[in-house]
Amino acid sequence: MGVGIEVKxxxxxFGKAQVLKEINIKVGANAVTAVIGPSxxxxxxxxxxxxxxHETNPEARLTGSVQVGDIDVYKxxxxxxxxxxxxxxxxxxxxxxxxxxxxxNVSAGLRLNGYNKRRELDVAxxxxxxxxxLWDEVKDVLKKxxxxxxxxxxxxxLCIARALAVQxxxxxxxxxxxxxxxxxxxxxEELIFQLxxxxxxxxxxxxxxxxxxxxxxxxxxxxxxxxxxxxTEKIFTTPSDKRTEDYITGRFG
Amino acid sequence: xxxxxRPLSFVRRLTNVCFIGLSGLxxxxxxAPLGAIFGYLVYKGIGSINVAFLTHxxxxxxxxxxxxxxxxxxxxxxxxxxxxxxxxxxxGSGIYMAEFGGGRYVNFVRFTADVLNGVxxxxxxxxxxxxxxxxxxxxxxxxGGVALGIMxxxxxxxxxxxxxxxxxxxxxxxxxxxxxxxxxxxxQVTLRTxxxxxxxxxxxxxxxxxxxxxxxxxxxxxNQYWSLKPNQPIAALPIQIFAYAISPFDEWHRQAWAGALIxxxxxxxxxxxxxxVTSRGxxxxxx
Numbered sequence: 049m050g051v052g053i054e055v056k057x058x059x060x061x062f063g064k065a066q067v068l069k070e071i072n073i074k075v076g077a078n079a080v081t082a083v084i085g086p087s088x089x090x091x092x093x094x095x096x097x098x099x100x101x102h103e104t105n106p107e108a109r110l111t112g113s114v115q116v117g118d119i120d121v122y123k124x125x126x127x128x129x130x131x132x133x134x135x136x137x138x139x140x141x142x143x144x145x146x147x148x149x150x151x152x153n154v155s156a157g158l159r160l161n162g163y164n165k166r167r168e169l170d171v172a173x174x175x176x177x178x179x180x181x182l183w184d185e186v187k188d189v190l191k192k193x194x195x196x197x198x199x200x201x202x203x204x205x206l207c208i209a210r211a212l213a214v215q216x217x218x219x220x221x222x223x224x225x226x227x228x229x230x231x232x233x234x235x236x237e238e239l240i241f242q243l244x245x246x247x248x249x250x251x252x253x254x255x256x257x258x259x260x261x262x263x264x265x266x267x268x269x270x271x272x273x274x275x276x277x278x279x280t281e282k283i284f285t286t287p288s289d290k291r292t293e294d295y296i297t298g299r300f301g
Numbered sequence: 302x303x304x305x306x307r308p309l310s311f312v313r314r315l316t317n318v319c320f321i322g323l324s325g326l327x328x329x330x331x332x333a334p335l336g337a338i339f340g341y342l343v344y345k346g347i348g349s350i351n352v353a354f355l356t357h358x359x360x361x362x363x364x365x366x367x368x369x370x371x372x373x374x375x376x377x378x379x380x381x382x383x384x385x386x387x388x389x390x391x392x393g394s395g396i397y398m399a400e401f402g403g404g405r406y407v408n409f410v411r412f413t414a415d416v417l418n419g420v421x422x423x424x425x426x427x428x429x430x431x432x433x434x435x436x437x438x439x440x441x442x443x444x445g446g447v448a449l450g451i452m453x454x455x456x457x458x459x460x461x462x463x464x465x466x467x468x469x470x471x472x473x474x475x476x477x478x479x480x481x482x483x484x485x486x487x488x489q490v491t492l493r494t495x496x497x498x499x500x501x502x503x504x505x506x507x508x509x510x511x512x513x514x515x516x517x518x519x520x521x522x523x524n525q526y527w528s529l530k531p532n533q534p535i536a537a538l539p540i541q542i543f544a545y546a547i548s549p550f551d552e553w554h555r556q557a558w559a560g561a562l563i564x565x566x567x568x569x570x571x572x573x574x575x576x577x578v579t580s581r582g583x584x585x586x587x588x
Contacts, residue, residue, distance in 0.1 A: 104477055106403070133480020143471040147494050157479035160489055207475070214479060 050078040050248030051117025051217045053098065058112035060093055060102060067093045069272045071112070075265070080240055080249045082263030082280065084256060086295065089269040091252045092140075095220045098250065099135035100128040117217050133161065136216030140223040142203035144195030144210070150186050153195040153206055157214035172213050180209035181239050201232025208239065219243065221251040225258065237262050256296055260284050268292045339565065346562035349555040355563075359525050359541075362550060369560050371527050375442070375536035376567065378529060379521055380511055382446025387453025387510075388503050392492075394454070395461025395499070400487050411462070418455035425451055426516035434520055442528075442535035445521025452516060453506035460502025464495035500579050504572045511568045514539035538564045 053075040060068035067090045075081045083091040096102040098114055100121060114121040121131055144153050152159070154173045163169070173190070177183040182205040186198070195206055204224055211219060221240070225233040240262045243249055253259050259266050260280060267277040268289075276283060276292045287293045294300055353368050360367030394414070398407050425448055433444040468491050476486035492499065510516075517523070523540035524533070538560050545557035 099478070101474065101478060104474070129480055129482050131480075132478055137478035139471060139474060139478070141471055143469075143475040145472065145475065145490055145494065147496065156476075156490070157481065160476070160479070160481040160485050210475075210479065 050244070050246065052077040052248065053218065053250070054115040055098075056113045056115075058094075058097060058114065059110065060090070060097055061107075061109040062093075062105065063107045067272050068097065068110075071274050073267060073274060073277055075248065075250065077117075077248050078244055078246075079264040080244050080251060080262050082259035082266045083250065083252045083269060084254075084259050084266060084295075085269035086300070087254075090272040091269045092222050094269065095137075095222060095250055095252055098218070099137055099220060100131050101137065103128065133157070133214055134217050136211035136214065136219045138204070138207050138211055138219070138221040138224045141227050142200055142207050144198070144203050144206050146194060146196040148195055149191045150193055150195055150198070150206060151190040154209045154213050156210060161214070173209075176209040176213040177206075179212050179239075179243070180205045181235060182206060182209055199232075201228050201235065204228060204232065204236060205239070208236070212243075216247070218248045218250070221249065223252050223254055226254060233258070256284070268295060270295070342558065342562040342565060345555075346558035346560075349559035350562065354556070354559055358527055362548075362553075365552065367556075369536075369538065369541055369556065369563070371524065372536040372538045372541040372560065373563060373567070374529070375521070375524065376511070376538040376564070378442055378535060379445045379449055379517070379537055380507065380571075382443065382531070383449030383453055383510055384503075384507060386447060386450025387457060387506060390450070391454045391457025391503070391506065392461050392499060394458040396465065396487060396492065398458065398462040399465035400491065411459075414455040414458045417451070418459070421515075422452060422513050423515035423518075426519050429516065430519040437532065439532075440520060440522035440534040441532045442521055443531045445517050445535065445537065446531075448516035448520045449510040449513065452510045452513065453503075456506035456509065457499075457502050460505070461495075461499045464498030464502070465491060467498070468494045496579065500575065504575060508568045508572060511571075512539055512564060514543050538567075 053073070055071055055073045058068055058071040059066065071094060083094060085091050093102060097110060098116065098121065102108050102110060110122070112122070116131075116135060119131060119134060120126060145156060148156065151173055154176050155169045158164075158169060158172060174183060174187075177186065182202060185202060186193070186206075195203065198206060204227075208224070225236055228236070237258065240249055240251065244264075251259075251262065263280045265277065266280040266283040268275045268283065268287075268291075270291055276287060276289045278288070282288075283292060284296055287296065353366050354370075355368060355373065356370050357366065357368035358371045359369065394410060398411055401407075429444050429448040429451065433447055434440055437444065472494055473486065473491055476490040477483070481490070517537050517540055521537050521540070522534040523544065524536040526536075528535055542557045542560045542564070545553040545560065548554070
């Protein structure tokens with residue numbers, strides 16, 4: 049089942065540049081939350097702070113607290129590797145492992161965490177690929193074709209399957225459709241809609257129509273600050289902040 | 302305004318033909334020496350290769366027959382020892398430079414590797430003589446392996462580094478994002494993605510040291526008899542070829558040619574075998 053998220057007083061920096069300022073937000077379980085805002089507003093950094101990918105940049109620094117389900121993400125003693133295992137992430141550009149077969153890609157998270165019971169891996173791979181709506185397209189070439197041989201849209205669904213295979217409690221998606229054509233985008237949006245039955249999903253998107261289509265709640269970021277966070281419908285029809293209204297009506301950004 | 306759509310002039314067509322011709326000629330000139338060397342070796346050496354040559358040890362001067370079995374096996378042992386030292390150290394330091402790099406220490410390591418690459422092989426031989434042979438009090442296969450291993454390190458380290466740097470960062474992020482521990486992500490995802498180039502680097506280093514004579518002169522030393530003991534002098538093809546080639550005996554000259562041919566075949570077979578074995582299970586080719 050999905051879990052809720054609670055972020056308190058989150059500040060993040062790259063070197064001396066502060067990219068997130070005093071973010072406070074509560075995200076409900078089993079819902080899709082969209083994060084929108086102009087380029088460079090900190091929305092990608094925000095979701096990378098949720099699973100401790102932010103700190104993989106040597107310049108990165110951060111203060112504040114993040115609670116995801118029962119994980120206190122930044123409590124001293126919390127293992128970043130463990131956090132990332134429990135919080136899945138799908139990136140902007142499809143990034144399958146090029147030297148691995150489709151099967152090995154999907155099972156990578158399990159295998160490389162020392163899990164190698166064949167039959168259970170088989171089950172996990174099929175289940176994840178079905179969830180990602182890719183099974184029918186690849187079931188005959190699972191071990192014959194490389195992950196990199198698929199089309200862009202298929203690759204991104206493969207990456208989603210790979211993230212789902214480790215059974216995360218939360219799924220983060222960083223502009224997962226920005227490199228895809230409208231048909232592939234449609235498939236992934238449909239998938240996100242179905243995933244929310246079992247997962248909490250946070251999706252960063254540049255595309256406001258996409259946020260309106262898939263998200264229950266939407267947060268608007270501007271220059272490192274969370275300007276407004278509300279039900280998606282409210283954000284797109286009657287936003288309470290002038291800056292949100294300017295952005296969604298296309299006056300800037 | 303000048304028009305770009307005029308028909309190709311005669312001069313341009315001529316330039317085009319000349320350029321393609323010249324680059325083709327250059328490519329041919331690269332192939333020619335290799336073909337010539339191999340052809341000449343086959344011509345001179347094939348006649349002396351027989352079962353005895355491959356299975357017997359050298360006979361004293363004047364006695365016909367005998368072979369280089371001990372040198373063939375000795376070279377394999379030396380190259381095996383060298384690879385056991387050079388490959389892990391080279392790949393390890395390459396990983397360090399590429400993945401955990403940044404800072405002065407890494408620049409220093411990189412600089413050292415480049416300098417080591419330029420150190421003449423005979424100097425490596427003398428250094429190993431001083432560091433391993435003198436304390437041990439005698440020449441040994443082990444010291445020969447150390448000398449070859451040291452010579453392999455810089456090539457492997459630098460190619461490993463270059464190849465790892467070519468792996469896009471998105472691949473590392475994908476692995477870390479799955480909750481894979483850093484060391485496993487580096488070894489089983491990043492290094493694996495770069496494995497083709499890393500293996501090519503290791504093979505280049507292997508082929509390069511396979512023919513080295515100078516560093517073996519005061520380390521492995523050579524041996525007229527069978528010996529596989531790591532702490533005893535061991536025969537090696539390059540040393541044997543050298544000794545036979547400068548001798549005044551025709552029979553030995555012929556055997557030197559045969560030895561040289563065997564050495565080249567050995568390198569080609571080893572490189573090809575590693576390629577075949579390592580390309581299995583990798584998906585890089587049917588992407």
